[in-house]
Amino acid sequence: MMCGGGWPAAKLKLGFRSEVSVGSSEPQRPPSPHPPGDRHLEPSAPMDPLRRSPSPCSSSRPSSPSTPPCEMLGPVGIEAVLDQLKIKAMKMGFEFNIMVVGQSGLGKSTMVNTLFKSKVWKSNPPGLGVPTPQTLQLHSVTHVIEEKGVKLKLTVTDTPGFGDQINNDKCWDPILGYINEQYERYLQEEILITRQRHIPDTRVHCCVYFVPPTGHCLRPLDIEFLQRLCQTVNVVPVIARADSLTMEEREAFRRRIQQNLRTHCIDIYPQKCFDEDINDKILNSKLRDRIPFAVVGADREHLVDGRCVLGRKTKWGIIEVENMAHCEFPLLRDLLIRSHLQDLKDITHNVHYENYRVIRLNESHLLPRGPGWVNLAPASPGQLTSPRPFKVCRGAHDDSEDEF
Numbered sequence: 464m465m466c467g468g469g470w471p472a473a474k475l476k477l478g479f480r481s482e483v484s485v486g487s488s489e490p491q492r493p494p495s496p497h498p499p500g501d502r503h504l505e506p507s508a509p510m511d512p513l514r515r516s517p518s519p520c521s522s523s524r525p526s527s528p529s530t531p532p533c534e535m536l537g538p539v540g541i542e543a544v545l546d547q548l549k550i551k552a553m554k555m556g557f558e559f560n561i562m563v564v565g566q567s568g569l570g571k572s573t574m575v576n577t578l579f580k581s582k583v584w585k586s587n588p589p590g591l592g593v594p595t596p597q598t599l600q601l602h603s604v605t606h607v608i609e610e611k612g613v614k615l616k617l618t619v620t621d622t623p624g625f626g627d628q629i630n631n632d633k634c635w636d637p638i639l640g641y642i643n644e645q646y647e648r649y650l651q652e653e654i655l656i657t658r659q660r661h662i663p664d665t666r667v668h669c670c671v672y673f674v675p676p677t678g679h680c681l682r683p684l685d686i687e688f689l690q691r692l693c694q695t696v697n698v699v700p701v702i703a704r705a706d707s708l709t710m711e712e713r714e715a716f717r718r719r720i721q722q723n724l725r726t727h728c729i730d731i732y733p734q735k736c737f738d739e740d741i742n743d744k745i746l747n748s749k750l751r752d753r754i755p756f757a758v759v760g761a762d763r764e765h766l767v768d769g770r771c772v773l774g775r776k777t778k779w780g781i782i783e784v785e786n787m788a789h790c791e792f793p794l795l796r797d798l799l800i801r802s803h804l805q806d807l808k809d810i811t812h813n814v815h816y817e818n819y820r821v822i823r824l825n826e827s828h829l830l831p832r833g834p835g836w837v838n839l840a841p842a843s844p845g846q847l848t849s850p851r852p853f854k855v856c857r858g859a860h861d862d863s864e865d866e867f
């Protein structure tokens with residue numbers, strides 16, 4: 464099974480490219496530039512597509528002029544796997560779960576509406592036109608978005624603001640507890656002997672962390688929170704309410720936050736150690752340079768030059784949230800939905816969930832009923848919120864399927 468059942472578009476390019484050119488329709492091929500025995504151009508036993516057995520012309524006997532060279536048989540059609548994967552992925556659809564976290568009043572709930580309203584979400588969110596109420600408890604909303612036949616089941620978890628208490632000790636516990644609870648839920652399903660073909664995936668694939676626009680640097684509370692969060696989930700920090708900062712202030716603030724993150728070893732998404740190749744490195748380096756994005760949230764539409772735009776109306780004009788000259792909300796949306804959705808899911812499954820799974824299975828080291836039997840005792844709340852001590856390599860497992 465594939466991780467998250469998604470269609471790993473970016474990864475497919477890597478997976479199926481190397482040795483598919485066993486045959487070619489060209490009657491004459493130039494002499495091989497590779498030394499004899501090189502697996503690339505000297506296939507030792509190509510299959511005859513009709514006989515499903517090694518082709519006779521693959522024997523060590525040199526081909527006589529009357530025997531057509533193997534290349535004449537043409538391609539075997541391996542590239543059609545891509546079409547099969549695409550069709551299957553379109554049938555199954557994708558699940559994607561985002562969480563918004565940050566101090567009270569930074570625009571988290573508004574940002575959820577911004578994401579949905581800006582055509583990521585086709586239907587009207589509830590409460591349109593009325594002020595967003597303060598979020599008092601953690602809650603999730605799910606909608607299925609369909610675009611060009613591709614279905615996305617998007618769940619956004621809104622969390623109450625933290626940090627406004629006199630004692631903010633352990634204010635991260637409910638949020639980390641929720642994230643771990645979703646891992647536990649998945650694990651409990653996964654370890655069943657008779658398990659569902661498709662395990663519902665409520666695991667948080669990305670946590671958008673709202674940094675207050677102080678213009679100074681990260682506060683100790685943000686640092687403590689982020690250090691814990693990054694070990695449990697993919698974190699993308701954003702500078703909230705960026706309209707309160709000038710362009711120069713935004714840039715200087717961003718650089719200071721980046722410096723703070725480095726100093727305190729806070730490994731935000733996209734993590735450098737998971738860049739798979741040079742292309743990943745180039746693309747992700749550009750992103751890392753822009754994160755935290757300076758975002759503005761709005762859930763109302765205004766008419767600007769005959770266009771309906773999402774924005775915040777002020778005395779001096781309208782701040783358009785989808786206009787890159789005004790803020791970097793489009794970069795955030797593109798990262799979450801367009802360019803890195805599958806990667807976020809893969810890292811969640813192969814790294815964060817894997818860490819959780821390894822720790823939980825090691826804890827429940829009871830094997831009383833023969834090899835393979837795991838008696839997994841329910842985790843206590845204390846265990847669920849403890850940070851992970853180590854990381855498991857990405858790519859260990861890639862085998863769940865989505866269907867909804």
Ligand SMILES: Nc1nc2c(ncn2[C@@H]2O[C@H](COP(=O)(O)OP(=O)(O)OP(=O)(O)O)[C@@H](O)[C@H]2O)c(=O)[nH]1
Nearest residue numbers: 567568569570571572573595597598624704759760
């Ligand atoms: N200037 C400015 N105001 C914003 C922005 N985003 C949201 N607001 C306003 O800030 C206020 C609080 O927004 P919410 O979205 O409720 O903030 P929240 O983070 O969900 O707050 P809690 O639920 O208390 O944690 C509302 O009046 C919003 O209209 C922004 O980008 N810029």
Ligand SMILES: [Mg+2]
Nearest residue numbers: 571572597598
């Ligand atoms: Mg809220």
